[in-house]
Amino acid sequence: MQVLSSHPRPTLHECVQCGKCGLLSFLSRASTTFECKYCGSFNTLEKDYTISEWVQNQIDEYREYLVRTTENDKFTALAANSVQEVRQGYLTNEQVGRLRQTMKNAFLTHKTINQLSYSIQKNVGITDLKVKVAPAKNVEGEVIRGSYDAVLPAVYRASMIAKTESVRLTNNARLEMFEDAGVNEAEWNAINDERTCEICQELDGTVYSSDEWYPDMIIEESHPGCRCFLRSLQNE
Numbered sequence: 001m002q003v004l005s006s007h008p009r010p011t012l013h014e015c016v017q018c019g020k021c022g023l024l025s026f027l028s029r030a031s032t033t034f035e036c037k038y039c040g041s042f043n044t045l046e047k048d049y050t051i052s053e054w055v056q057n058q059i060d061e062y063r064e065y066l067v068r069t070t071e072n073d074k075f076t077a078l079a080a081n082s083v084q085e086v087r088q089g090y091l092t093n094e095q096v097g098r099l100r101q102t103m104k105n106a107f108l109t110h111k112t113i114n115q116l117s118y119s120i121q122k123n124v125g126i127t128d129l130k131v132k133v134a135p136a137k138n139v140e141g142e143v144i145r146g147s148y149d150a151v152l153p154a155v156y157r158a159s160m161i162a163k164t165e166s167v168r169l170t171n172n173a174r175l176e177m178f179e180d181a182g183v184n185e186a187e188w189n190a191i192n193d194e195r196t197c198e199i200c201q202e203l204d205g206t207v208y209s210s211d212e213w214y215p216d217m218i219i220e221e222s223h224p225g226c227r228c229f230l231r232s233l234q235n236e
Contacts, residue, residue: 048114051106054163055170056191056229059107065173070104073169077219078161089129089152099124103165116162126158164224171218171230178232184210185233200228207233 052059059066078099080090091099102123106116120126129152136145178186190196190204199222208217208230218228 048112050110050112051116051166051170052110054113054227055167056189056227057170057174059170062173062177063107065177066107066170067104069173069176070100070107070169073100073172075099075165077216088131089127089154089157091124095124099161099165103169106166107169113159113162113166116166117159120161121154121158124158126154126161128152128154129157160225164219164226167226167229168216168219172215174230174232175213175215178230178234179210181232181234183232183234186210186213186230187233189229189231191227197223199223200226203228 075091075096078091079096080086080088080092086092099120102116102119105111106119111119131150131152133148133150135143135147138144175186186208188203188206188208190200192201192204203221213230218226218230222228
């Protein structure tokens, strides 16, 4: 079984939680996340961001919408629908409830993305996720690589959940705010830097009318870990 996006790489760093030096680490290629061998917390060599910085807007401006959106969200993409999915690593109902509360507290207390990742690790109990990777096809639709079983390590999942769910929930809350404000159009905004993928570059600047946008569209139209956001064109 293949391990996705992570490989063992022992190194020494000072833990931001317990302050001890000497992390036996698993470095994620995508997020450079390390696990402390003393306290088990996650550390990252990436620059840390407040949630507002990560989602590219001030969440204080729509915090009431964000709290309500989070309280009512079912976290469908992360939740298990069967005993088999629980065994694979999807979240139980209890874990979903803890994740919901953890995300809500993060929005209310101005946590950073790294702090949120640690809280998810500590409060939710994230485990490795066993997944089946779909076959890859070329532009003609021919299969160029078959499907295979893989593992998404827990150390990577908590960081990815923190980033993905922050963007997903804030965009959902903003769409509710747009609807209440009578906004008719919103523009897809990508973060155009060296990390921006081709998918998001192509979507950048796309304008959606109010009858075209829908909850979770940022993640469903792009990918987990997306940093894009929808901007109101009401005053344009």
